[in-house]
Amino acid sequence: MFSSRQLLTPLSVLLFVTLLPLAAHGYFQVTAPTKGIEWANGQTYPVTWTKGLLDGVDFVDLELTRMSTDGLILVARDVPSQTGGLNIALNSVPAGDDYFLLVLNSTHGIMYATSQPFSIVNSGSSNSSVQPIASKPTVTLSGGPNPTAQFAATFGSSSGALRAWHPKPAAVLSACFISLAMFAGAVAVL
Ligand SMILES: *[C@@H]1O[C@H](CO)[C@@H](O)[C@H](O)[C@H]1NC(C)=O
Numbered sequence: 001m002f003s004s005r006q007l008l009t010p011l012s013v014l015l016f017v018t019l020l021p022l023a024a025h026g027y028f029q030v031t032a033p034t035k036g037i038e039w040a041n042g043q044t045y046p047v048t049w050t051k052g053l054l055d056g057v058d059f060v061d062l063e064l065t066r067m068s069t070d071g072l073i074l075v076a077r078d079v080p081s082q083t084g085g086l087n088i089a090l091n092s093v094p095a096g097d098d099y100f101l102l103v104l105n106s107t108h109g110i111m112y113a114t115s116q117p118f119s120i121v122n123s124g125s126s127n128s129s130v131q132p133i134a135s136k137p138t139v140t141l142s143g144g145p146n147p148t149a150q151f152a153a154t155f156g157s158s159s160g161a162l163r164a165w166h167p168k169p170a171a172v173l174s175a176c177f178i179s180l181a182m183f184a185g186a187v188a189v190l
């Protein structure tokens with residue numbers, strides 16, 4: 001089987017992004033952060049998305065990851081998808097220029113969308129044209145990926161009772177499987 005999930009996360013993200021137009025999840029798009037934008041530690045930034053009205057995706061989980069290194073930062077669980085966004089406050093998140101947000105159901109690993117790649121920088125200039133959305137909740141992220149960490153915030157109706165956390169390798173594997181299945185489908189079409 002797969003020897004290292006270090007390869008799996010970037011691979012499945014890459015396949016997903018490449019094959020997104022073939023996905024069967026309807027229309028779900030992350031509209032912020034935009035490609036190449038810089039987020040600075042110590043600042044708060046908006047995350048927004050749009051989706052099909054009747055796609056049956058009522059809640060989503062958000063995770064932050066990078067192409068070049070392993071590990072997930074678990075941002076928010078069970079976010080009601082019709083809220084269309086939230087804010088993320090950064091606190092000592094490792095700098096990098098290859099971050100992505102994943103919008104998924106982390107229980108079974110089905111990915112609905114990824115953001116464009118963007119950067120996190122250690123400090124500096126806030127981007128005055130990118131302001132947090134006052135009407136949305138803010139989730140604070142502290143530090144880098146931590147395998148034992150829970151989601152930084154849990155929304156939805158189950159917020160009082162955190163459900164058991166299932167191991168991520170299953171989720172990553174199934175995301176990878178879906179990507180591979182789509183890839184196989186694409187090859188079959190060609
Ligand atoms: C600041 O935000 C604007 C608008 O989204 C964007 O075009 C620009 O690239 C951003 N600057 C940085 C340094 O991220």
Ligand SMILES: *[C@@H]1O[C@H](CO)[C@@H](O)[C@H](O)[C@H]1NC(C)=O
Pocket residue numbers: 058059060061077078079104105106107108
């Ligand atoms: C993920 O899927 C499971 C099983 O279908 C469902 O119970 C759960 O509510 C979903 N989570 C989200 C965030 O949609």
